[in-house]
Amino acid sequence: MTSSDKIRVAVLYGGRSAEHEVSLRSAANVIQYLDQSRFEVIPIGIDKQGNWFLGNDVFAKSLEHNKVSQLHDGSHTWFAPEWIGNPSERQQIKYLVTRTPGGPHFDVVFPVVHGTLCEDGTLQGLLEIAGLPYVGCGVLSSAIGMDKDVSKRLAIGSGINVAPYIVIKHDQWEENPAWFFRQVEEKLSYPVFVKPANTGSSIGISKVKSADQLQTAINEAFRFDTKVLVEKALNVIELEVAVLESLKTNSDPVVSVVGEIRPTHEFYSYDAKYLDENGAELLIPAPIPEMVREQARLVAKTLFLALECEGMARVDLFLNKDNQQIYFNEINTIPGFTQISMYPKLMQATGISYPELLTHLIQLALKKHKNKSQLIRSYAG
Ligand SMILES: Nc1ncnc2c1ncn2[C@@H]1O[C@H](COP(=O)(O)OP(=O)(O)O)[C@@H](O)[C@H]1O
Ligand SMILES: [Mg+2]
Incomplete structure (x- = not known):
């Protein structure tokens, strides 16, 4: 060539x-x-x-x-x-x-x-x-996938568990912080996670153990977004599943084996992800019962389809140790792509090598564009 x-x-x-x-x-x-x-x-x-x-x-x-x-x-x-x-x-x-x-x-x-x-x-x-x-998700699923609140609402609509949470918009917070403090007391219990709705890599996220730390954590999250989630901290095993759209029309996406992220820090923080090379252990496959892995794969596929994802997505789940149920945490439509990142590693474990994965994604992008370019954009009756 x-x-x-x-x-x-x-x-x-x-x-x-x-x-x-x-x-x-x-x-x-x-x-x-x-x-x-x-x-x-x-x-x-x-x-x-x-x-x-x-x-x-x-x-x-x-x-x-x-x-x-x-x-x-x-x-x-x-x-x-x-x-x-x-x-x-x-x-x-x-x-x-x-x-x-x-x-x-x-x-x-x-x-x-x-x-x-x-x-x-x-x-x-x-x-x-x-x-x-x-390559990858279109406008709709990219926007939904980025928003931790809207993506959770779609998960709930598909019958998937999410940790209880409340949403705080910046203007409302400025006006009446006391109301939100009460909401947290009434609807959630400590510890909670405070997160900007639209960041990744744990940026702006804090784990809050008591009410006196809440305000600082919320203000920190508002530095990154105008919408913040306060979410009940669950006692979890963190699972990740890679999903890849099929090149065959009307075929199910490829759903990878299930991986586990085991952070050595209190949670999977920015430092644990990127600064501390021993910040987390990646276990592939996740050492959990086969039946639970199958449930996780099914939930990942359901979410990929419910959020109308295209190309690829990494679906991050929690196995709640208190009730053994799978919970949706978040979806990443452009997952980390270093060679040691979970998405390519999970695909590798499922039989798709890193170069094959890249080729597959590009072929999907070209196919989708060809199909879309055949759509009628003007209509004269
Ligand atoms: N409700 C929760 N219960 C337990 N741990 C949580 C919860 N929410 C977040 N975490 C911890 O914080 C990390 C980062 O949160 P996450 O919502 O995945 O944000 P990001 O998009 O930045 O990765 C998770 O990987 C997990 O370790
Ligand atoms: Mg995450």
């Missing part, structure tokens, strides 16, 4: 998100393991200020210093986020998707970015508008 026959994969990495650094590590692996005989990689970095640029700086682990601040090929700027909504720049936005004499800039986008403005449907919306195929 000559390089012009190869599928050009734009790997998006970095991002204006608290999980920027995590993305760099995942993207370095994706770039390394994409099948070079079929794909040509075009790395596109997004720095913490939201500037996009072309290049391989993922391996330098930081995009912040002295980098080209816009995505360009020497003569044209392809895209800059500030163009969105700016009519005078419309022509330039078109350039992002225009075929040049040398072919398209890229055939498919692989977003390897986490968190808000990346994994939450906003980036997916931009790619939809640009008419580009992209």
Whole structure:
């Protein structure tokens, strides 16, 4: 295959998100393991200020210093986020998707970015508008998957257990914090977890053991989001299941073996996830009874379908040790993709290697885009 026959994969990495650094590590692996005989990689970095640029700086682990601040090929700027909504720049936005004499800039986008403005449907919306195929969940499931409250409501609607929780919106909190204190006392019992509704990697999350710590934890969570969850802490075994859409139409998704995350910290905190290399043990398969594993797989599949996920998702569950029931915790629509991350490891244990997984995801993106592009967008009666 000559390089012009190869599928050009734009790997998006970095991002204006608290999980920027995590993305760099995942993207370095994706770039390394994409099948070079079929794909040509075009790395596109997004720095913490939201500037996009072309290049391989993922391996330098930081995009912040002295980098080209816009995505360009020497003569044209392809895209800059500030163009969105700016009519005078419309022509330039078109350039992002225009075929040049040398072919398209890229055939498919692989977003390897986490968190808000990346994994939450906003980036997916931009790619939809640009008419580009992209890997993974679409706008709807990305947005729902990111919101820990809305995704739980859909889980409840599908008959799946979730830990009891209350939602606090920032404006309401400012107006009447005492009301929320009472709600926590009446509806939940300590300890509780306080979480921003829309972050990942345990950023802004605290475990609160008594009422006197609650206010500090809520204020901390509000630094990251305008919606916060206060959730009853369960006594849990943490389970994770990887789900991958099938390439065959109307077939069930591939549901992986079940893994267990056993944090060595009080909970699976940011430090346990990324800073302490002994912060958690990953056990594949989870050492739990076979019947419970099957229940977990069924719950993961049910959630993937209920949230209308596309491509991939990692479904994080709790096995509540007090009643042996499976609970939904959260879903990650762009899971960690380092070689030691749970999603690729679970797929590997299910018989799909890391390079095969990447190829499968790109094939799915191209297939979906082809199907979508056949839809009628205007109707004259
Ligand atoms: N209700 C809960 N009961 C017990 N542990 C919890 C609960 N909620 C969160 N945790 C702990 O906090 C970690 C991070 O919470 P999670 O909701 O998964 O946020 P994130 O999206 O940042 O990973 C979990 O992996 C778990 O260790
Ligand atoms: Mg989590």
